[in-house]
Amino acid sequence: MSIRTRGTRMTYRSLTAAALAALMAMTLSPTDAQSAPARESRPVYSYPDAIRESVWVDTRIDGDGDGRTDRVAVDVVRPRETARQGRRIPVIMDASPYYACCGRGNESQRKTYDAQGNPVQFPLYYDNYFVPRGYAFVAVDLAGTSRSDGCVDVGGRSDVLSAKAVVDWLNGRARGYSSRTGGERVRADWSTGRTGMIGKSYDGTIANGVAATGVEGLETIVPIGAISSWYDYYFAKGAPLYNSGPDWLSNYVESPAARQRCGAVQQRLVDGAPRTGDRTPLWAERDYVPDVDKVKASVFAVHGMQDLNVRMNHFGQWWEALADAGVERKVWLSQVGHVDPFDFRRAEWVTTLHRWFDHYLLGYDNGIDDEPMADVERAPDQWSTDRVWPPRETRTATVRPDRGEAPGVGTLALKPARPGASETFTDDRTLDETDWAAAVDRSTPAKAGFTTRPLSRDLRLSGSSRVKVTVTPTTSTAHLSAVLVDLGPDTIRDYASSGEGITTLPERTCWGASTSGDSACYKETAAHTKAVDYTIFSRGWADLGNHASDATGRPLTPGKPVTITLDLHASDHVVPAGHRLALIVAGTDRDLIDPPASTPTLTVDLAKSAADLPVVGGVRAFQQATKGAPAQLAPRESGLLDGVAEPRPIRPIPGGTP
Incomplete structure (x- = not known):
């Protein structure tokens, strides 16, 4: 329930934050509970000893038409201490099609498993940093990818509902099993149900789509360079982009087994998305903006203003609709292209994201909901803030x-x-x-x-x-x-360069705890300027x-x-x-x-x-x-204008460079 007023961020969850924080203090360690009210989760749990398990959640749809409902693979890492004590914890979730085919992050990390099939490496730092602080991290293979059943339908019903089913499972409304076929029933009795979805590009797009279903328990989403309407990814008012359609992307991310069984879904993507640029029913199903009134989650959006893959119109129309619906929201706008904030403003990003999740998932009254709404990069590594965005003036x-x-x-x-x-x-x-x-x-x-x-x-x-x-x-x-x-x-920032505005350095910094199979240390980056x-x-x-x-x-x-x-x-x-x-x-x-x-x-x-x-x-x-005496600039030696290199051809891979 939210008290929604356009231009404000006063909600029911904000009014009850103190009460929730007090409740969470009882579910955390005695060390955390000593400070009241709690303002920051602390790394008091063992990451090496954390529980790592795989569950297959029933989506209740049969996307591949094999006569049984599809199950999606859900890899979970959570503190062992809270499990032993019967305490429930919130969840940070990244639902992605890229965990096996392409990898995630600047270093293209993939999931890895031991000989028994148990998860060993979770890509990115979310698990390393947040599990010791009392969160579970859940990495979901979208339907038709990696170890999941079903078929990829590129932002459609199968994609969105396969991720929504996991939120339902975390809230006790869907069934989970110990294997892809058969297996014992597995319940998420360790979860509070309070879930935050995060992800870059395709992953963030799914977060937008799940939020637009209005699913209960999804408290916040953090879409990074995310799509809000798939038509606008492949077309610009009828003008075609990429010389391909969603069938190419589906084939790119699907598991080899899915390619064998999903021919009919592939053909529907071809037939429903003609290169004429017409808005067919297929595109209406993949447009999340009309359903923004269903969004109950707060939104922390991040987008590169020079992103030529998932372009800024996706952010713009989503943001305007969220504002009209009175959704609590925050934004970072950078000068990069299709780049994760972990790779262009790392320390500030981790700190801000930590406070965001602490507030919306743990209920800590840390003031982040009262701070300026927008951070905007004015020059490489130089940022300004705005109380609201766009400014009221x-x-x-x-x-x-x-x-x-x-x-x-x-x-x-x-x-x-x-x-x-x-x-x-x-x-x-x-x-x-x-x-x-x-x-x-x-x-x-x-x-x-x-x-x-x-x-x-x-x-x-x-x-x-x-x-x-x-x-x-x-x-x-x-x-x-x-x-x-x-x-x-x-x-x-040279957004047309291969790094889209960043240079990857050999030095590493660490963000959380590590194991021999999952390091919390990542290569540093610097602004690539011109x-x-x-x-x-x-x-x-x-x-x-x-x-x-x-x-x-x-x-x-x-x-x-x-x-x-x-x-x-x-x-x-x-x-x-x-x-x-x-x-x-x-x-x-x-x-x-x-x-x-x-x-x-x-x-x-x-x-x-x-x-x-x-x-x-x-x-x-x-x-x-445009009136008055113009300011004077020092003349340049060359009479020709010099800008960034011509934009690189972008393949239709919303995850960016794998």
Whole structure:
């Protein structure tokens, strides 16, 4: 039960935190119970002596059609001391398809087992750090992966319900067994039922999906670089991405046995997800945003603002829906790509996550729910905080493109262009957003760029932008891209590098207790930075054939103008004084969207086009920043703009680099 008020985080669980903390003090060791009220769990339990066991939980669905309900493998590690004393403990859970095929974390760790099949290594540090502090850690193989029955359906019913069944089992509502077939009944009588799900990418996506079922006992989720709608992973308003569909990903993560039995599920993924970009019923099943009103868990979201795998639109639409539903929430937004916070802000992350779980799973009144909602990385390893996100002062400022002195090199201001003003460009599938940004001040045939004057003061954009354009195509198919660019020198994390903004170092630090088969020590990382002359900080794409409907595309009529709105990815970026803000409109963004069948030339009606920007301070802030004496920047020796390397082609693997 929650007392839900938009913009606040006062809940029933917050009001009863002190009572729960007192109760948990009785279930922990005498050492912990000496301090009242408890504010932090302590590492008082033996990790080497912990109970390690495997359970197969009945999902109550028959995804592989073999006539019996599927069971998913659940590996558990928990303190032996609490078991001996009959004390119940909360659970941290990571449900993943990657434990066998690909590994987890920066070092691609997999689960390992002894000769009897008992779990030995649990990937990542969650078990090493939290089990000694009185938590159980549960690692779930999603249906169709590793040692589980069933089939992978890429974010659909089987994926989500196989993880939900484990939450039900932890709360006494589902059945667990000692083997995949047959076996003795196993009960989670050691669990309080209070569960927190965590995970990066596919794992965090499943946490979103399970939370959207409203399952009782799921107290909090920590989705890291997670998907909120699978349609938006494979398409951008009809424009296809990755040159593949969910069947490729399903085949990639499934166990060899599942590949033999899941042909029918694979075919349903092919048939239900045509590369036309239409929103079929398959995609509706895999969209968690409409069910956000069912979410009872608090949410601590983490996302890289330069994540070109699971892009920021997933975070943006999920976050906005959570806010509308009054869900308790917190966020970290970094400058990296698809990277876990353990690998870009390790010490602060472990401390914050510890306090988060202590509050929401143990009930400790440690104040984390009263602290600023958002941490935002402003420069490599430099962070700021916001009481709420986006800041309360954020308002929409509608800015307009207009012609400049040279073709394709226009202006961006509040005043609309005169009727009849236009710019024309031809789609060039060999170019991408970095090529457009580097040539923003030069007339080139493949883009139209519009820039403000140099700013007289900082201008902060915080949230999601939208760009409405009226375009006349010369062909029956066309793709459209729009990007926002900060034109000016800076040092940023090199998100297009192989590490997506981090460099892995040989030195290791340890986070918890270890055994001979499961080390708590991980390689350190450092920011991988690059000096640039521009920064692309938001982007969006669309198939122009989807101008009349987000759900269905249609052929264009050459020579007939159409109007479409591109949803640009959420971001939080400060364009400093002296820099310029640019909006660039072009065709195919190479390696980020697939090219159309034709090579269209498009004419943009500037008088009927505009961008709605989430400006902190709104229109007044934009006016103030674009008037007055512009700040002066030291000239650079080169006349060409230098940004990060062109974006790397991303395979459709939401776990990122295994």
